[in-house]
Amino acid sequence: MPLTDHGRGRKQQFHERLGILHHRQLHRKLKERFPAAFNTRWTRRHWLHASLFVTLGALLATIVPGFSAQLQPTAQANATLPLQLPPLTLHAPARDAGVFWDIVQVESGQTLGEVFESMGVPAATMHRILDNPANQDALARLRPGAELGFALDEEGALRGFRFDRNPTQRVELDLRGETIHEKVLERATTTRLAVTSAEIDHSLYAAGRKAGLSPAAIAVMTDEIFKYDIDFKDVQPGDRFSAVVEETWREGERIGTGKILAATFTTDKKTYTGFRFDRNGKAEYFTAEGRPLKKSFIRMPIPYARLSSSFGSRRHPVLGTMRMHKGVDYAAGTGTPIMAAGDARVQFVGQQRGYGNVVILDHGRGHTTLYAHMSRFGKLKKGQQVAQGSVIGYVGSTGLATGPHLHYEFRVNGVHRNPLSVTMPPPEPLKGADLAAFKAATAPTLARMESMEQMMFAHVDSGKAKKR
Ligand SMILES: [Zn+2]
Known part of the structure; x- marks a missing residue:
């Protein structure tokens, strides 16, 4: 049928x-x-x-x-x-019932001058439009496929011109008088x-x-x-x-x-x-x-880093004495971004002896994390909420450190736990x-x-x- x-x-x-x-x-x-x-x-x-x-x-x-x-x-x-209609005509104003708009699509490699010429509109008229810097701006950025509207009178003189200034605004110019009148139409989405x-x-x-x-x-x-x-x-x-x-x-x-x-x-x-x-x-x-x-914590708060020192008893690399290493170390280049391991409130941001530039985050339910030796901090303030994965600082070697690395601690109710093996709370x-x-x-x-x-x-x- x-x-x-x-x-x-x-x-x-x-x-x-x-x-x-x-x-x-x-x-x-x-x-x-x-x-x-x-x-x-x-x-x-x-x-x-x-x-x-x-x-x-x-x-x-x-x-x-x-x-x-x-x-x-x-x-x-x-x-x-499915819209086969030229989109511009959808917004043809009813008040200009007699006006017929010609819609032209800018082709690849075509200049604005060529488009005007193809419509038989003199260059002087185009320059009249371009005298307005706002128009010039928008028309200089036209892409292939952009649509321009021309309203010509019986003699072929341009009485109206339309173009899209940006994704939400369409500009309609009335060129009939001494000065150009502009009307901005919001393009509804x-x-x-x-x-x-x-x-x-x-x-x-x-x-x-x-x-x-x-x-x-x-x-x-x-x-x-x-x-x-x-x-x-x-x-x-x-x-x-x-x-x-x-x-x-x-x-x-x-x-x-x-x-x-x-x-x-x-x-x-x-x-x-x-x-x-x-x-x-x-x-x-x-x-x-x-x-x-989303998990409550990401295991590694730093991308692409090498674990350089694990959790537990060890000889301190700087002090030379046997000490408990209360966190894990990740070797990484200075400036490598460090991420918040979980959603948290910033408990501390500043300097502490040994730790250098350090950030402590409070994740609630008794969980805190600590990030030390930073070269600099992210945009952080004490008391601020941070989202898991957001950058809180950058790897460095401030405080007691032999080279650039992140020293990372995970505490549950004040007790240091191994961040690599601790059971993360659901x-x-x-x-x-x-x-x-x-x-x-x-x-x-x-x-x-x-x-x-x-x-x-x-x-x-x-x-x-x-x-x-
Ligand atoms: Zn360490």
Whole structure:
């Protein structure tokens, strides 16, 4: 059956109802799976599938407060429409009903002068526009693909000119009078949720990009959500992930991905899951059971360093006497960054005899850590909160030290413990009302990601991956 107007209406409705699903890849998958839906009529089952994902948007709205306002059906529908229209015309002002805007896309290697010339607009007019430094600035930075709007009168004289000053502002110039009148239009953006899944072919990065994730979002997945559980050096072709991400859309174009609200990663026959949830005003990632994915402490507060002296009794390298070494030493070049081993409050920052420049962090529940011989401090003040992994200082050899190294101590209730073998306290799980809210929101979300994976990967396997 040919695509009649009736059929197109259906397809459009499908897009609107689908709301949060829009990646081309998924679109193709859906098309393969439900070919009929894309040509003719929708069965009850199709509608059910589509509405599942719309529900997901609503469910997630309960995870992130303030989200629901951005999930209005109209906003979604606008953003999901495949836009073949020139975006600039979407904002054509109604007041100039008689004006026709010509939209020109700047081509690679084309100068602004050439664009004006192609429109038959004299260079003098262009220079009139460029007289304004703000215009000159924006127009000097035009990239290929940028769109310029020209409004010409019956004689071919330029009466209006439009360009985008930055990602959020569109400038419209009225050139009819002696002086140029400028109007700035805000370019409205909307935030939407998308579910995306991908299988790793050769690189996680490539798969992530193909799934529509920004480089920053990929980094959140590898360096934040799953870094404690998955060694990404071991990721294999066939491993896969799903993510629920926030996306920013403007005039029908996706301009960026933001927060990852939920993600699963399947590797080595295990599936790991992380959900973003705000605890005490701070976003963290949790397992489906509400346990933080993050460990309470990182074992080594310094990257790429060699353990040069272990914990216990030893002859002191400077004093030459037998003494208890109350921490561990990591040899590293002067200036190597030192990280906070866990979330903490800064208890001390300054100089102490022997220790030189030293930082002491209080992690609560009786745990403190100490970092000595620093060449300089990070941006720190006593009493300040620091996050795990943030840089608190740099390796040096201040105090009693034979060479640049980090002396690191781990104390539990005032007693020095070996940081390499001490049992780290488990991080605080979600409790009470937080846990209840978290559970209510995440269980269905996980189910949605799973059904998404089933839809995409049904041909690959059927549940061969075991859940952890
Ligand atoms: Zn030491």
